[in-house]
Amino acid sequence: MDKVRIGIVGSKFAADFHCDSYSRNEKAEVVAVGAIDNLEAISRKWNIPDTYEDYRQMLDRDDIQLISVCVPNFLHHEVVLEAARRGKHILCEKPLATNIQDGEAMIAACEKAGVKLFYAEDWCFAPALRRVISIVDEGAVGDVVYVKAKETHCGTHSPFAKNAKTCGGGCLIHLAIHPIGWILHFLSGGGKNKVVEVIGKVNGGGADNYVHKDNTGEDWAVGILKFADGQHAFVEGNYVTVGGMDDKVEIYGKEGLVKADLTMGSSLDVYSRPGYAYALEKTDNTLGWTRPAVDEFYNLGYVHELAYAVDCVLKNEPPMYGLSGAAGLACLQIVDAMYRSSREGKTIQGEW
Ligand SMILES: NC(=O)c1ccc[n+]([C@@H]2O[C@H](COP(=O)([O-])OP(=O)(O)OC[C@H]3O[C@@H](n4cnc5c(N)ncnc54)[C@H](O)[C@@H]3O)[C@@H](O)[C@H]2O)c1
Structure with missing residues (x-):
């Protein structure tokens, strides 16, 4: 595999900067987006071929390896569990969840499914902070x-x-x-x-x-x-x-x-x-x-953060601490x- 195929759940503010970052990475391709609104606008802006009003249908696709979770905080838990169950690697926006119990369940579900869970703390990759x-x-x-x-x-x-x-x-x-x-x-x-x-x-x-x-x-x-x-x-x-x-x-x-x-x-x-x-x-x-x-x-x-996650998927490497589910849970x-x-x-x- 020389390219990671990505599905984004969510279609507005965070989904937009995920699309921007992936578009700068020749090893990444956003193939679908699932959300309850704004699908037409985001797919047109970023040339995304497929859209889904029910994001679960997108998760059912076999050709997607990585899911970007760009929905409101309370939905991170549900989307991560659904994605892990279908064997997808997951990049979850901050905060990991709205409470500790949900965060623990998300980490356990990803461990059980053998998929990577990236906690999207972009500051870890801000060039000035590096x-x-x-x-x-x-x-x-x-x-x-x-x-x-x-x-x-x-x-x-x-x-x-x-x-x-x-x-x-x-x-x-x-x-x-x-x-x-x-x-x-x-x-x-x-x-x-x-x-x-x-x-x-x-x-x-x-x-x-x-x-x-x-x-x-x-x-x-x-x-x-x-x-x-x-x-x-x-x-x-x-x-x-x-x-x-x-x-x-x-x-x-x-x-x-x-x-x-x-x-x-x-x-x-x-x-x-x-x-x-x-x-x-x-x-x-x-x-x-x-x-x-x-x-x-x-x-x-964001640009380096998402590129890092794509590289980890391609090389089958776990994320460093700052971008791991464990760090998201500690936060x-x-x-x-x-x-x-x-x-x-x-x-x-x-x-x-
Ligand atoms: N890392 C950062 O700097 C940063 C910046 C902004 C937002 N975020 C995070 O990104 C996430 C999304 O925030 P946002 O600002 O894009 O929110 P937003 O309100 O702009 O967009 C919410 C999105 O969720 C989708 N959505 C809502 N309910 C849904 C459902 N049931 N199924 C599928 N999609 C659904 C909507 O269609 C919409 O696209 C949040 O967790 C937020 O904390 C992170």
Whole structure:
């Protein structure tokens, strides 16, 4: 096999950047998409030959090896179980599931079926963050003691993510899971250096939210993680940040520090009176001075992330820790402990 044939479940925001990334990879071919709406538009945009209103019919095809799961969080569990049962390898968008039990069942189902489960944490492949790791690995900042990371913007576009039931929570599980996943990838040494203490603080959802009173999940979340080897991390996710998606990482070592900006650090400065089509994810407008992303999907890591999964399928290799079901599950466990910490007003201890 020199090419992986792919079916995508879902047809909107995430499905679009999966299509974009696969289209840049000569070893990947998207042959079908299954979803409840937007099928005509996505198949036309990306030249996808077959569409299915019932994604299960797509899963029944023998010529598809890899399934991209790009549906709302609460459906990850169902789609992964259906795909594993039919012997497909699976790349599942974040968060792995809306709760720990579903995440465990998904991992068990993939193990039983002998298929690979990739947890789609794109930050593991963001070029800037890969460079950060290579600089740190060289010893440039000495021993790392503290990491600070966030994903914030002005609010989700997806109706499913506004609802705590279909999302699994609010911006903590939906946005802060990126910094959590990346910090595990960076600090855990392949899952060995566990998170042993967690503090979380979120606002309450609904009327308790700062801005998004119609969201039943929280619109502001922060947390602190402590690792067994002693490092601390501060993570943040919120929907109260206007001006475009703001993804940043800071790493503090005993002899230096590194700061990375995944979204705002464009090499372009544009001044426009009439505005133009698009600058950056979750910006309101393109008037006046703006800094449009040069290649947003590339910068966020999707292109390399999906290429990595395709290579693992072709070489029959398991994913590294950061992109594994185990890492996705650890993220869920940490998020769950952060919600508990916020509810109970105390530090939660464990081993994740
Ligand atoms: N890695 C990232 O940076 C990133 C960014 C955005 C979204 N995501 C993840 O991708 C997933 C999808 O998010 P989105 O923003 O594309 O959502 P969206 O609301 O834009 O799209 C939801 C999609 O799910 C499909 N769908 C809904 N119910 C379905 C069903 N029963 N059967 C088949 N398809 C169904 C819809 O047709 C639609 O295509 C979420 O899990 C989200 O967390 C990840």
